[in-house]
Amino acid sequence: MSSRLLLATRNPGKLAELQRLLRSAVPGVEVIGLQDVEKYPEAPETGATFAENALLKAREAVRYTGLAAVADDSGLTVDALNGMPGVLSARxxxxxxxxxxxxxxxxxxxxxxxxxxxxxxxxxxxxVVTPGGAERVLERSWRGRVVREKRGGNGFGYDPVFQPDGLDVTAAELAPAEKDARSHRGQAFSALVPLVAELLRPA
Known part of the structure; x- marks a missing residue:
């Protein structure tokens, strides 16, 4: 019997990225997005940290759908801007x-x-939050620098102007599988996968 796991996002790029990671790593789990469930009112991301916003989104998804939910909050922190855009990255x-x-x-x-x-x-x-009230949250980062011009057509967001440490290409010039293996989101969701498997395992 397959479990359903809701990824609380409407971003198609992010959804595809997370589906690749979770589908292959947690067998028997059907991964769906917000477009696959009845629309519910989404609260604004008012947390002061990425972790607060991720938990807020996951708890809200469980509350409205009754499904176990995974959510992430991510963004770019720039040293010269004192850590901004940070949680404001998407807006x-x-x-x-x-x-x-x-x-x-x-x-x-x-x-x-x-x-x-x-x-x-x-x-x-x-x-990750379950209907039974279990909650886990973790955080990962991917260091690099902001280049002066956009390069590459893969990825989304700030990927075309972010050159990871140790590479001579931007995140948007990496193949999807290579980006998954290196990126902040790839690292975070890879680390979350065993927790998801544990929480969704039948009793």
Whole structure:
């Protein structure tokens, strides 16, 4: 008998990324997204940290659907901007999910910052919550630097301007499988997989 696990996201890029990780790692679990369940009112992400927002989204999904839920909150923290955009990454330009506008604003803010001070990290907090009240949350990061121009057509968000440490390509120039293996989200969800398996295992 297969269990259903809800990924509390409407972002198609993120959903595809998380489905790749969880489908292969947790056999017998059907992974669905918010478009596969009846629409419910989604509360604003008011947490001050990635972990708070991830838990908020996962708890809300369980409350409205009765399904075990996984949610993540992730974003880019830039050293020269004192850790911003941070939890505001998806709406940095004032329009939620406008990748082009968010990236353009970030590059404008960093225009005068020299290359050796453009370091930062992608951070992901991933949470799993079950209808029985079990909760787990963990966080992983991916260090790199912000380059001056967008490169690459894979990925989404700030991927085209983020060059991970040790690589000469941006996150958007990596193949999906390679990005999964290296990225903040890949690391977080890989670490979450055994917790998901444990929580969804039949008694």
């Amino acid at each position: 940095w330009s004032g329009r939620h999910g406008d990748d082009d506008a968010n990236t353009a604003l970030l590059l404008g803010q960093l225009a005068d910052v020299p290359d050796d001070r453009r370091g930062g990290a992608f951070v992901c907090a991933a949470a």
